[in-house]
Amino acid sequence: MLVVEDEARMARALQRGLAAEGFAVDVAFDGPHGLELARHGEYDAMILDVMLPGLSGYQLIRVLRAEHNWLPVLMLSAKDGEYDQADGLDCGADDYLTKPFSFVVLLARLRALLRRGAPERPTVLAVGDLVLDPAARQVQRGGAPVILTTREYALLEYLMRRAGRVVSKVELLDHVWDAGADSAPNVVEVYIGYLRRKVGRDVVETVRGAGYRVGQA
């Protein structure tokens, strides 16, 4: 367990409490040092303060995720504005706790985090030069922004979250359209057409008789 926290009292309290729960704890007191440890240490998770000397918690996690390091991160902050919290999560944090917090809650959230493990989970979805940012609800092709309607966007996001897999029209109807809707699968074809017109012909591949696939041809 890695704790990155500049306030000495808080850091020591966390270290002691976590140690009592059986965690082996390393502590870093500033951003750069924390980043170094996160890069090279083999930790199960990191507890990360937002306000840090040298490198903020936001910056630290962004760097880490850009390096494809998916270490589970629980963010700590004195700010409790809703947008602070949303920003932290959209930077790639997995959970967010505002000070003051209960140690019992911290432990429970840590356990939930460890349960999920550390699979690949970038904050943006990318396939080739096509990038979809769920937080910003924005799509770019080769750096150029692409304007999509709600339905088009939902369709593309669903396909990109399953990049490399073939997704059937029925599955798309169930998940992108309302489950109860018994529309004809033709709607899907129509929207695939719209998408291709906007993001490029080559993004969505048709697998005749099976469905559609993006990426990993």
Add this chain to the structure above:
Amino acid sequence: MLVVEDEARMARALQRGLAAEGFAVDVAFDGPHGLELARHGEYDAMILDVMLPGLSGYQLIRVLRAEHNWLPVLMLSAKDGEYDQADGLDCGADDYLTKPFSFVVLLARLRALLRRGAPERPTVLAVGDLVLDPAARQVQRGGAPVILTTREYALLEYLMRRAGRVVSKVELLDHVWDAGADSAPNVVEVYIGYLRRKVGRDVVETVRGAGYRVGQA
């Protein structure tokens, strides 16, 4: 997205807000109904209220996890006692939000949750340097992709799932073609021919008078 919430106003607000973000939303108003949907629906995540008629949120999630259903769950509760929160998380919830909450935060936490849930890719079928990936509906020979039609693919998959065994033409007709179809066994021969042309002569072996075999000669 599955929403389990008995309070009608809250349920409707969630449904509308999530729909505006492009989620397809199902709503259940009590515990048993929510459990049923969670069991049989194909959802990306569930938003679960704690106080529910019939079956509490805690109970619902415990049942679900006992059935090895790892659907990401975000719990909602009016209680904000630290132990309530810890209990919820230790029951198997992945995140916990107390009412009243900000919708912006809910969305951010939902995104973080969806990011985490990386479904593991099921296994691929391999015989020699021939690889078939059922999820991607894709076939490779020595790393090079092979384009197959629906029928060809279904035929190859059936044979590879029974690698080493001899499969008769009648069995293939029954399983790869429509069971009711009373076509001549010649169709099978024709399609074996197509397959051999595309993936290589040596993949499918003819056992005269008995049928065909893939691999393990």
Add this chain to the structure above:
DNA sequence: CACGTTGCTGAGAGCCCGCTGAGAGCCCGC
């Protein structure tokens, strides 16, 4: 070697699948 049986293959007809343009309903902002 002759013959029957079994499997292979090229050609072609029909059909189903997916794509697309047009347009109607609907909701939103002005």
Add this chain to the structure above:
DNA sequence: GCGGGCTCTCAGCGGGCTCTCAGCAACGTG
């Protein structure tokens, strides 16, 4: 209310897929 954009339906079409058929090759047996 009115205009514009979004969503969805519908019908037509083009092409690829599926399957049939007939002739031929391979195999095994007498």
